[in-house]
Amino acid sequence: MRAPSHVSDAGRVRSLPVTDSALLIAVAALCAAGAELALMRQAQVHWAAALFPAGALVYVAAGLIAWTRRPSSRLGFLLVVGGGVLLLSGLVNTGVEALVAVGQITRILGIAVIIHLLIGFPTGRLHAPAARLVVAGGYVVCLIFELPIRLFSPDGPLSVADRPEVVSAAIDVLRVAGALLVLATAALLVARLRRATPEQRRVLAPLSGYGIFALLIVQWGSEVSRWLFDGGGLTLSIVQLTVIALVPVAFAVAASRGGFARTADIAELGSWLGAEESARPALRQALADTLGDQSLRLLFRLPGDDGLVDDRGVPVSRPGPNGPRGLVEIELAGEPVGAIVYDAVLLDRPADVREAGRVISLALDRERLVVELRASRSRLVAAADDERRRIARDLHDGLQSRLVFLAVQAGTGADAGTVRAGIEAAIDELRDLVEGVMPTQLTERGLPAAVEDLADRLPTPIALHVAGFERRLAPDVETAAYFIVSEAIVNAVKHADGTALAVSLERSNGTLAIEVADGGVGGARAGGGNGMRGMDDRVAALGGRLAIDSAGGGTRVKAVIPCVS
Template sequence: MPWARRISFFLALLTAVTIVAVCALMPLAVVSTEEMFALMTPLVAGAFSVGLGVFVSSRRPANPVGPLLGLVGLAPPLLALFDTYSYASLSRPLPGAEAIHQLTLGAWMLWYVPVLLLMLFFPTGQLPPGRFPRLVLYGVLGCMVAFMATAAVDPSPYEPPFEEYGHPLPTLPAAVIWSFIIPLLGAFMALLICSVLVMHRRYRAGDEVERAQLKWFALGALALPGTLLLCWADYLLFGRVGILIVPGLLSLCLGVPALTALAILRHDLYDVDRATSAVVTWALVTAGLLAVYSAASFTGGLVLGQGSAVTAAAATALVAAVLMPVKNRVRRWVDRRFYPARERALAAVATLEREVHEGQGQPEQLEEVLREALREPRVRVGYLLPGGTEFHDTTGVAVRRGTEVRLAGRPIGVIDGPCPREVAAACVLLVETVRLRLELRQALTEVEASRSRLLKTGYRERRRLERDLHDGAQSRLVSLGMALRLAQRHLGEGTVDVDGVLDQAVAELGTAVAELRELAHGLRPSSLDDGLGPALEALTLRGPVRLDWRLNGHSFPDDVATTAYFVASEAVTNAVKHAGATSIGIVVDEEDEKLIVTVRDDGRGGVDPVKGSGLSGLLDRVAALGGRLQVTSTPGGGTTVEAVLPCVS
């Protein structure tokens, strides 16, 4: 088991022991309902984070991000244990309670330090190269130790209900303590900014996947400065840590682990830019609405008195009225500020759609438009033609990867380059239009090529027939005519063997008739007059190798039967002449108003249907009937020719 997974399981075990200890001490602690909630919530949050750490380590056993998530989850139960022990000691004296309370005054740093470590090590689990990241790491650890040590020697009285606790460990004067505390807090904030700079440097040097992962993590890491701001807001408003910090700590212990695990395991599950835009929008809207609510409540309280139901109702109605129009405007402002490239691309795609609709543009300009809008010259758009398995651009070059463009849940195109998913979704109509135009262009090209091949095949067949007639039956009949004319001239002299001449003439005529019948059979076998079955039987009898055939069906239209016969005949001829086959099987099935002709041989394989004129002719013949022909041939594995012909019998 890799060391990262071992550490994750160890931290999970330690967290479980800590949670059990807290639950065991809880009956001894005299706490209110609010304090009980404050003690139990970290246990749930910690267990959630530790569980995610174990899950990440099981999927990425060599990545230290899993153990770091375990540290994020261990901190809340550990702090809850310290607090529970202190509360329990109020009702029953426990050994070392005052010393533990004094030592853990600065332990709240444990909420934030594991997240800072994640910021430095995410997503590879290693520090980026250079001295700066190492200095930041040492600074974070040193600042934590120094702050906890300084807080432990603070002589200030404790907050209720621990005001009766003493300071069993040595302390320093308050002036000395504050001379250290303030610089340490400033250094901690500076280290937070430095950690962000380390992430930014890693983002600029990373590839597309690493950048997406860092975006997801940064979305969760926003909880760290947000929690610090909420903590300060508590002190400013209430003079102590109050209710405002609770959502911040929950987002720190729940949001950071969840988004970290998502970034490591499924960074492409959702468009991170849209998620970030939504989070920032709602954060700004919430802050603004809280300000509106507070101002309305304060003003109403001055006029109508504190606690007025009219004030609360009016403030709530005002917030509800402001929410709907403000949110969309803030969202658009956030998108323009944070994602200008995406907004430019969406606007450019919408403009191109309008120009295409008005006849002023071509949908094939999509790639050029995206390159200009995204300011990325490497952007390529690939299209998946119906029936195809690979994406190709408009010039036919393959596009291997990128952001998929989907229509009704199925991919129709891909955009290779830094293209947001929202932009890819906006390109659906243009991609589908280009895809259909490419399909039509390809079909027209194939029809033109097929027409050319059919014309050439017709000329070639005419020349073959002319040659066969000239060299065969025509030559034989001319020779016969000359022999009969010669016999006629010498017939009166009595020197001509009339019976022999007539026998020879009859033989020559029979041979000529046989040759003409063979030529006619090449055009259309006469056995087809009796049906496809007798024609296949005749083909079997003429074959020089073992040939098995099976016909499952009844009568078929003449054009379908003729095409099926020529598919079988051409496949058998190729198998015998070129593949060296010793066994050939022909199966003709009728299924769902379609005639399926399958010819398999055990020859050497490796057939290219494009190069062979016979198979290319079959392709055209089958396509002319509205069917399709598929040739499967692997070297050494034989050849399978399958034709599917539309047939209504």
């Protein structure tokens, strides 16, 4: 996905320092590589020595591309450092004594950089103590352990004495330490592969494999060559340098696959969302492309509910702490509207995710309204299905069984009085069933009469206030209002400890105001249970609003529903 051409000025201004710095580094790398090539030519070394500056330029180019695409990631910086280390290693071929000394000291420092890149991919940061320990050990081994070899060799610019036994011991220690480093790196990479998603594993597995191969070919290539081919010489050096030069290419390919690529700066996200609606990307996709995490999910906080739901309105569990998935809450005007669930390994800076959430908060709130409507409709459909199943069960288990029994009685010549009593009981059961689905008083006489009949049938005293019902309401409004009152009264009877109830129905100025109050202990809240959520859904379906006041003792359920005739 490409960003629109009308990128914001803020985003353009932010990218200028990165672009300028990248240009300076590129020019400096070209100049350094050119100078090193000139010195090599003057020293009349073999052409293969040119692979050092050539490989260094590959590292720098890949690093600068990665840096400009993801300025907050350290991967680009590490690749540029790797290019610098390769340039320093190539100084051993310049013939200048001081420069040769630098090249000898940094001869195997590239191994430590490759280890750092492998363990730190894709952000370049090290979070686990074990990762920090292995990387730090790599730099120590590659720098410190190389010094005794150079100081006690018989020749060379750093030689202070000819101590072959010290050199031999240092080489043995270096080999053992190098083997331990490679094993520790492999263990960390395998552990990360186990935690990764299948999509990420398809990227990490070949990258890790090539990285370990590069470490092995650099460290033990000469030993294997001597064992198999009685020495490798120039060919081995060319192979080693080629393998090292292809490391940044492997990282570049890996970073562009499997959701690891970040295509825009967070500052440009607002411009993407500000595009014309027909050309605007989906919110989740725009955010995933911006942050470079295709596994990213957007969750929504519905009013009156502390939980989170997905874009279908289905409740979703929060990821656990210290796991591979992270969660950042999104707020708008101080109110939570949703959350971003992201890959905590890939996006190791929650501040970036939080900033992106701030940018999309308004768009997320608009999308939340759609999700809320979708969830409300789903609950209404589910409630209707449950009601149909209840009716079918009651008909099958109750009325149908009774009628079958009556038919058997009538067929066997049972007493007419007994059959008549059974028929009357079946009629009463059918009447009760119909009354539960749609009260007769409601359909024949309207809302006030139905509520008054409901109040008369309850043991709790109810004070009923009715005003403005000179004409009947629309059937859908009457039905919704009745079941709202019914549900509120049932909840009050269950939780108000027998205290008196007050029900008010007032129709005026094209609206119906409903209020059910009790003197109980309070504690109710919108969306707190299926009954409360059902009331909220009924009101919302008619374009009204529901409020529940349960502070300070007692509960007041208030609903306002449009009822223009």
